[in-house]
Amino acid sequence: MMSNQASMIVDKDFTIAQVDERIYGSFIEHLGRAVYGGIYEPSHPTADENGFRLDVLEAVRQLKVPIIRYPGGNFVSGYNWEDGVGPRDARKHKLELAWWTTETNEIGTNEFAEWTKKVGSEVMMAVNLGTRGVDAARNLVEYCNHPSGTYWSDLRVSHGFKDPHAFRTWCLGNEMDGPWQIGAKTAVEYGRLANETAKAMRWVDPSLELVACGSSGSGMDTFAEWEATVLDHCYDNVDLLSLHTYYNNNNGDTANFLASSLDLDHFINSVAAICDYVQAKKKSKKKLYLSLDEWNVWKSQGSSRAEQRWQIGPPEFEDVYNLEDALVVGCCLISLLKHADRVKVACLAQLVNVIAPISTENGGPLWLQTTYFPYLHASLYGRGVVLHPMISSPKYDSKDFTDVPYLEAVSVYNEETEEVTVFAVNRHLTEGLDLRIDLRSFGEVRILEHIVLESEDIKAVNTKDHPENIRPHNQGNAMQDNGHIRSLLSKASWNVIRLKVEH
Known part of the structure; x- marks a missing residue:
């Protein structure tokens, strides 16, 4: 096997930022079988007393997902939370x-709060700014977060939840510039509504962290002007601005698809620049942060429900x-880490069945999709301080991108465990990549393991009948070499090199 040469310098003093663990968040919407048939299936053999599938609970626990956005998504823009x-x-x-579809409302705010506790996560709550507004939002905050002694908080207590849920992070609507959205709005309409809703919600609970809706994607005609106009109205009363993006290889150009994270880099930089422009315009000392609260590879096109309406929990976007x-998910996770100074929340959309890393069969088994593994590795080992990667790599051009590095990589130093983790993707489709990592600023390091996700078939998948078809292994070839780490990264591979700092 031929190989190209690449190098990476990792210096403990060249830091980007402390990772906000919430960049490993996810998303559960009342869509398809994410809820009904996904996290909740009372008739399933593994179901607990609340109807939650224990096999799903365990698969999510393994991911250590810190925050989960709920209940939407497009769903939230027509949702009456009281139902x-x-x-x-x-x-x-x-x-x-x-x-x-037909929404049975078997699962709602309290049930979801209980489920997230079981998986060790927090709720990122969304309020309906499509068909509703300030009044419903402030009442929901009172219901969820106020201890007791008022109508809405006492109603929660009467429903069997004495202690408040204390949800901290809240989305002010969803994709409000999208014509597909129930109650879609202009930037001025939404910016004013978001601002007034934020004020009222904070008056109920001053500790809230609030996320304003950015445009539904960088390809929207509204993009950039929407962000600037919305923030012109609500900058002082929000903490983060949302970004949504999805990638696919529907045209069959794998080399171009593997460069998708370059688009994500550009998207994040563009939105950050708009936030900074509004900050400068307002002469504000407050820096706004970013919430990439929907992102993933999304291959299916359009809803399949158009001719089969009003079913309960039908398969959708599976x-x-x-x-x-x-590999694209892995590259995007690396991009998120490189932007840890600005991106504080990110939600892989979604978590179960709907464009998800976890798949289930109603009444049957669970299996893990290929995307589960880079998500798992980043969540487990990507906590600490992100170090600025000094990378030298051969490059290629594709249909939409120029100067795409074959090596996509970043490193994270966890001072508490005294571990350095290098995440690396070799984008080359036919050749290995001879990687040399300079870690001399850390002194002596010891290789703990080198995890690899690879296959001779880049189209390899896991299915119900073949759930182990593609799995990571820890037989990677990383080795010590005169104070450096050396590894031949196999073609089209995801790599996690874990190192212990010795003293």
Whole structure:
């Protein structure tokens, strides 16, 4: 096997930022089988007393997901949160207009709060600014976060939840510039509403961290002007601005697809620049941070429910992910780490069944998709301080990108465990990459393991019948070499090199 040469210098003094662990967040929407048939299936053999699938619980626990956005997504723009609380047998079945299904409301705010506790996560709550506004939002905050002694907080207590949920991070609506959105708005309409809603929510609970909606994607005609106009109205009362992006290889150009994270880099830099422009314009001392609260590889096109409306929990957007999809997810995770100084929340959308790393069969087994593994590795080993990577790598050009480095890499230093982790993707489709890592600023280091996700078939997938078809192994070839770490990264591979700092 031929190989190219690449090098990486990792210096403990060249820091980017402390990782906010919430960049390893995810998303559960009332969409497809994410909730019904995903996290919740009372008739399943593994279901607990609350109807939650224990096999799903365990797979999510393994990921150590710190925060999960809920309940949408497009769903939230038509959602009356009151429909999902109180006795289940009194809850209304309603037509759900975002995804053309029937919503039974068996799962609502309290049940989801209980589920996130079981998986060791927090809730990133979203309020409806499509069909509703200030009043419903402030009432929901009171219901969720106020201890007791008021109508809404006492209603929560009467529903069996004495202690407040204390949700801290809240989304002010979802994709409000999208014409597909129930109650879509102009930038001025949304900016004013977001500002007034933020004020009222904070008056109920001053500790809230609030996320304003950026445009639905960088390809929108509204992009950039939307962000600037919205922030012109609500900058002083919000803490983060959202970004949404998805990638696919529907045209079959793998080399171009593997460069997708360069687009993510540009997107993040562009939105950060707009935030800084508004900060300068307002002469504000407050820096706004970013919430990439929807991102993933999304291969399916359009909803399949158009001709089969009003089902309960139908299959929807159940993409099957292969190795190249996992590599793109890995590259995007590396991009998030490189922007840890600005991106404080990120949600892989979604978590179960719907464009998800975890797949289930109703009444049947669970299996892990290829994308589960880079997500798992980053969440487990990507906590600490991100170090600025000094990289030299051969490059290539593709349809949409120039100067794409074959090596995509970053390193994280966890001072508490005294470990350095290098995350690396070799984008080359036919050749290995001879990587030399200079870690001399750390003194002596010892290789703990070198995890690799690879396959001779870049289209390899895991399925219900073949759940172990593609799995990571820890037989990577990283070795010590005169104070450096040396490894031949196999073609089209995801690599995690874990190192212990010796004293």
